[in-house]
Amino acid sequence: MRQERSAEVVFFRPSSAPLSAAAQACAKSLFDAVEAPLPADAQNLFGQWSIADVDLALMLNRLMMNGDEVPQRLAAYAARQWQRPSVQRWVNLAR
Template sequence: MESAKLKLYVGADFVSAFAMSAFVGLKEKQLSFDIVTVDLKARENYLPAYRDLSLTCKIPTLVHEGFALSESSAIAEYLDEIAPGHPKLLPQDLRQRARARQLQAWLRSDLLVIRKERPADLIYFGPRDTPLSADAQSAVQRLYFVAGQLLEQGAEHLFGEWSIADTDLAIMLNRLLANGDPMPAQLADYVRRQWQRDSVQAWLDQPRSLAPKH
């Protein structure tokens, strides 16, 4: 495959958890790609040119040989298909792969209150001093329970070897850890290990010049 034909559209502020997931996936696959930024604050993602490309007006969007695909979990599966000889983003075992997809879907469809009260931008621009609401605290406990069950006995990764689900889970947890919210030591250590991956560090190295107003 001609990896040079890959383009990844991301928000210009480089804070989206979903854009980070797609970026990390490409880096882990060791694929060359160009980054195209979209100014979400100026609503460039709703302009006809981007709307017609992404269909959903969301970032990230991956473009490969004229084919455009949005939704980070779909992008991860697509990358495994077009680059099967590279490291896998999803577990090879059938049931572990299904569990990884379950976790990805849950992280994206539930826990909305955590994403609202602990947005990903605080990971890069500093903590908030607003306490978590009762609903958010309840969601946090669900998150910690699920993570604890999947990372029994201090496992380094969710499924024996790293998968993109590790990055997705670490991002959600780091919304809380970076803000200074209480977290079990086992989960905090897991986040710190995931954050040291070269692919994650490459995302952190992207330019972020404007902190959002809190």
């Protein structure tokens, strides 16, 4: 999935290629792995914010910013993480 949806999708441009079956399976595994331990209304993975929240949001945004499907609950979580002022400073750095 990282090869087909690299950080370039987030910072530069989307990919024109659809996800392969293998990358779709990886995405589903990611969704399954985080949906279970993440409470429906959770703001963060472990009760309070950590860098793991940004890492997960980046992985989800690699899909979302390319138009790939992400479960709504995870999309909302990633959007909340992406709005943190510190994350926005990082996202908006000149590249």
